[in-house]
Amino acid sequence: MHPLTPLLKGGLVLVIALGYLIANLRERMLYWAISLFTPTRVPELGGDPVDWIVNNNLVLVVLLGVVGVVVVLIGLFWLMWRFHDFRITEAHVEVRKGVIFRSHRRAPLDRVQGVNLTRPFPARLIGLAKLEVDGAGNDANVPLEYLSTAKAESVRADILRLASGARHAREATRGSADPAAARTLRAQLADSMDVGVTGLIAGVDLDDVAPEHVLRIPTGRLVGSHVLSGLVWLVFVAAIFAVGMAVVVPTLLSDGRPGAGFAVLGIGLVMGVPLLFAAVAVTWGRIARALRYSIAPTPDGVRITFGLFTTVTETIPPGRIFAVEVSQHLLWRPFGWWTVRINRMSGKTAARQQSSQGQQFNIVLPVGARADVERVLALILPDTPPEAVPLIWEQGVLGPHAGDPYATIPARAGWRRPLSWRRHGIALTDFALFLRRGRIWRQLVVFPLARLQGFSLHQGPLDRAQRVAKARAHSATGPVRGDVSGIDSAILLGMLNTLSVSAARAAAADRAHRWAEEREAPPSASPAGHALPRDLGGSLGSRPVAAESGSAPGAL
Template sequence: MGAAPYGPGATARYPAPGRPVHGAPYGYAYPPFARPGYAPVVPAPQPVVDFSTGVHRLHWATMPLRVLVVVGVFLAVAGVTLLDFGLPFVALLTMAVTGVAVLGAFGGWWGLRFRVFNDALVLERGVLRRHAQQVPLSRLQAVDIVRPPLMYLLDLSELRLQLAGGDDSEIRFRYLNRKAAEQLRASLLASAAGLSGRTPAAPERDYYQMPFGLLIGAMALRVPVLAAFALLIALGVAGIWVGEPGVLGGMLPLLLGLIRGFLSPLLLYMTFRAAISPDGLRLRYGLVRSRMQTVPPGRVQAVRIVEPLLWRAMGVARVEANVAGYVGDRQMESSVLLPVAPRWLALSLVNQLFPGTEVSQVRLHRAARPSGAVDAAGIDDTVFVTRRGVFCHTTEVIAHARAQLVRLSVGPWQRLRGTATVYVDSPPGPVQVRASGRDPVEARGIVNAVVTRAGRARRETVGPERWATRIRG
């Protein structure tokens, strides 16, 4: 097997712009925000708050909430110990701590001001000593609205801005009125796209709402969950049968594992809903803590479609992605684009995220010496696709325009086997695109093909910044 499938003469099979795609919810491979000639639709309602003019502060309820947190922590940590000095002393000390907390909360609330000015978010902090920070909205990677249970009751929201630049590049607004948070999100996304900050929230179209029965079935039909449940039942029966309570102690780790692997995802994605709008992909989920995640166009760097053994019989899959701006725990928390969905819908979403391709039609070529039951790779003019796995099949897709580094690796064991591995790196995340078990000549052909197409893609698209001003008819 040589480099011909990836050489200059290779042909890519994907639909022309506007060609219908079988099974796609809207009938076309292009998403609304990438369709040539698309013009954003401005809805009739006017903004609740105009963040493009004037200076704004957080909601006033931020102050009493901070005071309650400080006083609660003080009483929980030192209150019991201080009871030995008498209740009046504890009451006076609590009043002093409350006074200091009130001053600190008021200073923090009054000192934090923000405004949207000239395609940038301007933050000013401090009372006696002012500190100003100007954040170009071209660095905006994602916008999340989080509503913990208490904030849900108070009709407040926390707005999180993910910026390019690493782990310290997140900006949080705690807290804003729910409607004000939604309007600020719309204003920031519009400014980042090159539109006016007064542009109201973009309209959206429902893409997928997860059935609750499908979520339960998919979470239960996983080998680790089934094995833990079977072992839990076996230990319980054995403990009762032999009359040895100590055996029941082994049930606790299994029970905690089931809570983490089954109950936690169930509560997290019970209300999952995905929608597509001109300003990006919108995800809403969370039963205990409500969350709305918006990923602007072009911010998804690489995608992974995961099909566990038992899920393949159901025809469902999970879609994960590397989203620029998320790092660490936030990356793992926000990497799931579709927790459980029909496989055709998962493929359709990838087509929406990477316009100009149809992943199911990319011709995949098996490795010369595969390391598993499935080990294949393919390329077209838009994406590089790999597929591997024995029990769990994993399909990984990266757009050529998003490839940051292309590597060819040959380890000691690979030298003995006469194989090589090609890595196509993207920003950090759960997806690592690689093609293993390749003949060295073929691997070199893959590297050359990806590098060539990546250079061409970067010349044709200057990036996702100000995407709304670059749409051509």
């Protein structure tokens, strides 16, 4: 790791804490130190210790003590740095650290869900970055902190090449020496700080991407979308406050107690002003995290960069996206803005996934027009067949349309969703499962069958009486929901039978998780040539596979 890693991982906090103790308790600490070496010369408390040290010729002793503390800290930092290392093999990424309590973490390369490159603001100033390998499991991430920015980008590319299944991924780097190893520590620090200051001004991590392929979000649109999103809750709180004041204050004034009325008004203002500041702070935090957002395609997946002060760069390899949602806020509709979120496996804990920073990793487009959404969908769903494209936008996002293949809520159950029962629906193709919801807040969800984790139906007594059911598509944990309700039960049962075959065939033919092998493979070895395994087809029952999977989307 970089030599300044211990300082950024906790040493800076230790130095600040020592400075605070010395500034506030220097008299007691100094008197205690003097009593250890010269107990007969300990002064009484209350005087200035610096003057007492100068008058008694103890300056050299105090300086030696300070130097000793600094040497001890440097020694501890050196031990932490010396016992913190990592290695990348053909199959794993491993990290070992700790002096007394040792820790050893390992992430299999074939289970890598993404590689995040984070630059906290203090680390950006000196050109350092934190690399985090996302694993498939709870708290399964492997962090590499901290590396110089150039080395972090090189290590990220190496991990993605190995995870992609390339047969000769490391030939270009094998046998070449690290140029940073031959330089002095002073030269490394000077170069990294130069890179960090440059990155603060010009942006980072898009140098290896063609400029015409980078999708950037205008700052005005980004700020306006977050302000409009927070405006709904602000108006709601203000309306409740206004109604409460309109009822309580006139009542107290009519009883001849003007003091009580003004007291209630003052309490309301005291409670409302902090809520206003909190709303502004939360909105600004979201804006700061989303500023400088950019999305670009790379050979190893979709690269997303965001953050004003702390910059995060996330690379999502192909085949790691389990669900996609296109949604539109009510106040965004006059501007034609949409947002795109995904479900993906993450090695973060459940608490970190629920936090606002954790949810940021599930947003691939904070806000964008129709052209931006179509471009992003082409990046994250590159294997979408042409016949499924109308189900995504024309019939899905902008629907419903007469004759579209979505099965919606029948009229007998329209009371369940009186505003959106004609739109609330589900459709199935050999590529994906599509869910369409909402009329005020529009949503379209796409579950690629190759990565669908399950599909279940639920029916209560009232559902049975109306011959409808609820359906739920299961995927990796994330913000995208996979449930619809009130759909005709016969349609959902037929869809369940079709899914059992279509999902198995799609998973057997999917090779997106080994994307480099597909680039290296000859044309005859394309995924389209893979047939359904014989044992898998036999386990689905005695019905012919073609009879279940050959139905068109509109024949459900």
